[in-house]
Amino acid sequence: MKLSRFARLVCLLIAGIMLAACQRHDEAAPWQLTDISGHMPDLSFRLTDDQGKAVTAADYHGKVTLLYFGYTHCPDVCPLTLAHLHVVMQRLGNLADGARILFVSVDPSRDTPEALHAYANAFDPRVVGLTGAPSDIESLTKRYRAAFSREPDKSGGSYDVSHSSGIYIFDANGHARLLATPEDSQDKLIHDLHLLLSPGGAT
Template sequence: MIRIDSRTKLRRASRLVWLLALILGSLLLVGCNRDESVPWRLTNVTGHMPDLDFKLVDDHGKPVTGQDYRGKVVVLYFGYTHCPDVCPLTLAQLHVVMQRLGPLADGARILFVSVDPARDTPDVMHAYVNAFDPRAVGLSGAPREIEALSKRYRSAFTREPDKGDGQYEVSHSSAIYVFDRDGKARLLATPGNPQDDLVHDLHLLLSMGASS
């Protein structure tokens, strides 16, 4: 029994190292060319990542695309409702950020994309995201659509083997992607970034008009 537990821990650690290496690679790639005309505190990815574009289903069961969120500053995060730690902590942090932004936060949306569509139905997603913030939207879809969107933004996830009772974990990247009102990728953050930096940069983006 001890031998099996050790192997499981080693396998999980290996996956986490792989995911960390992937996201660090992305940070190094986009961090080498920063726009100094705006005093961003987060990693500036302007021109280095594709526009917000997807075809998924929201937490009301309605088909939506990236175009539906034009005019809003979008904070995109990949996760799942059974996540034991980083997802609820990140969403709780984003809720506090929205509170600190005050009325400006009405111009923003948190898009929580599930990497576990088998369990994260629209009803499950709706109850989950609304427990954190009214500006949060849960998005899900077919596995191939989730995989395509994940690859589009250099994110990654891998599902642990099912334990036989329908319970399993999903290892996933923890990057936070920020898009402006035109759907352009602008900033990249991680749950480790200071909350003040998120508030500062979102305030700047929300204060800008579309196509600015």
């Protein structure tokens, strides 16, 4: 699929974040994903979950959370990414019970809580769909330097939404720790999530 100018800018933005966050790797560095500790704010939001319940970041305190922006009508990257994360959760075994994947819709006009619930549960029980007012979603994407944009309508009134594809990983205290991309291998994700999910976690 040919990338639009917006999509190319999003890719450059994500690349810039990763370069800015990268620290010099040495033998003592535990992470295989991009370390964003100190480069991103703590997890904070006020949205509606896929059960129709108002939730905040505090509701996920004590869980390692993976924050991902997407939408249920996404034709490619969203389903592939969620399927990728499902396999990661399976491979983590019982440790995965300490994690939640927060799938924030960038298409709130179509993604009702009911639609999000059906979509999220089709991939993994640890995926939680989140939606809310457009202003709240826009504020959250800006908080983590993500981006999205509605594309022109197609015939029949359907449309796509271009969006960045970073996976933001927060520790059990809500501190931003890692940035992954859909291209990162399952082994890298499993390695770093294992560190965060193990008793005591990674400091």
